[in-house]
Amino acid sequence: MKIFILSVSKSIYSTKRLVEEAENLGHQVIVVNHTKCTVKLGAHKPEIYLKGYNIIDFPDAIIPRIGTTVTRHGAAVVKQFEMNGIYSTARSLGILRSRNKVRTLQIMNRKHIPIPPTVFAINPQNIDAQIALLGGPPVIIKLQEGTQGKGVILAESAQSAKSILDTFYKMDTSILMQQYIKESNGEDIRAFVVGHQVVAAMKRVGAEDDFRSNIHRGGHGEVVELTPKERKIALKATQTLGLPVAGVDMIRSNSGPLLIEVNSSPGLEGIEATTKINIAQAIINHLEENVRLKLQK
Numbered sequence: 001m002k003i004f005i006l007s008v009s010k011s012i013y014s015t016k017r018l019v020e021e022a023e024n025l026g027h028q029v030i031v032v033n034h035t036k037c038t039v040k041l042g043a044h045k046p047e048i049y050l051k052g053y054n055i056i057d058f059p060d061a062i063i064p065r066i067g068t069t070v071t072r073h074g075a076a077v078v079k080q081f082e083m084n085g086i087y088s089t090a091r092s093l094g095i096l097r098s099r100n101k102v103r104t105l106q107i108m109n110r111k112h113i114p115i116p117p118t119v120f121a122i123n124p125q126n127i128d129a130q131i132a133l134l135g136g137p138p139v140i141i142k143l144q145e146g147t148q149g150k151g152v153i154l155a156e157s158a159q160s161a162k163s164i165l166d167t168f169y170k171m172d173t174s175i176l177m178q179q180y181i182k183e184s185n186g187e188d189i190r191a192f193v194v195g196h197q198v199v200a201a202m203k204r205v206g207a208e209d210d211f212r213s214n215i216h217r218g219g220h221g222e223v224v225e226l227t228p229k230e231r232k233i234a235l236k237a238t239q240t241l242g243l244p245v246a247g248v249d250m251i252r253s254n255s256g257p258l259l260i261e262v263n264s265s266p267g268l269e270g271i272e273a274t275t276k277i278n279i280a281q282a283i284i285n286h287l288e289e290n291v292r293l294k295l296q297k
Contacts, residue, residue: 001027001291002058003284006034006077007065014268017280018063025284030059034077035070046083056080061087061287063245064095065265068145071099087290089283090264091242098241098264101144102176108259111240113233116251116258120144120176124169127162134179137161144174154180181258184251188260189224191234191248192271192279195286198234200277201226202270221274230257237262244290245283247271 040047066074079092143151155161186206247266
């Protein structure tokens, strides 16, 4: 196969691992910086230009690794490849949906996938009412678009929540607020889905005195065995969003597992190191299978 990895840098761990496994399996792989691509509309067929060349017909499959700061442009590039019949490990619409936490949670709620009680509004006059809807403080305040624990704040009192929310509202920043699930205790679970199976899972434990569990923020990973319900949630979430390859984040509550986020460009470093599972190879094998099925049609 000829594979494009849409990534801003060849030196990123996940990108390097995917290149390594693709080449080990005999495939031609090129890292394409999607921020350098120009999408042309109006022609008879989709066109994407890079350094003056139309690259739309070159790959058999693409692996999008789209950063949060260029989500819309990256998704537009992915959509252009999709329009040309190129298989992608993440659908363009799935990328856009997963990057907006409220949109993701709305879709999950509609599909009866359990989520933490969540509210969002743009009215700073009814903050007390919003907090009351969550059963009172403490509450978690999150940016609607964020990653790696950035823009996630624990407000331990109504006064601190009001102060934080008022600041965000004045900055015209989109936020959401969630009930603090005390029993999750600064831990969450990352399930890594490839195709129709969860290929790896780990528990992420936050750094001391940090309620966030992100490894990028000083936490650590531990191997974990998922329950059947957690596996079902992870698979249903990715299938619903159109993300054949994704990371699904959940917490364990007294009422059962709750989905908190779906990541369309999940990192490989922490989970491969923790589980010792070759996830990059599983992704390339997934591409092989799906491109083969496409060619047989």
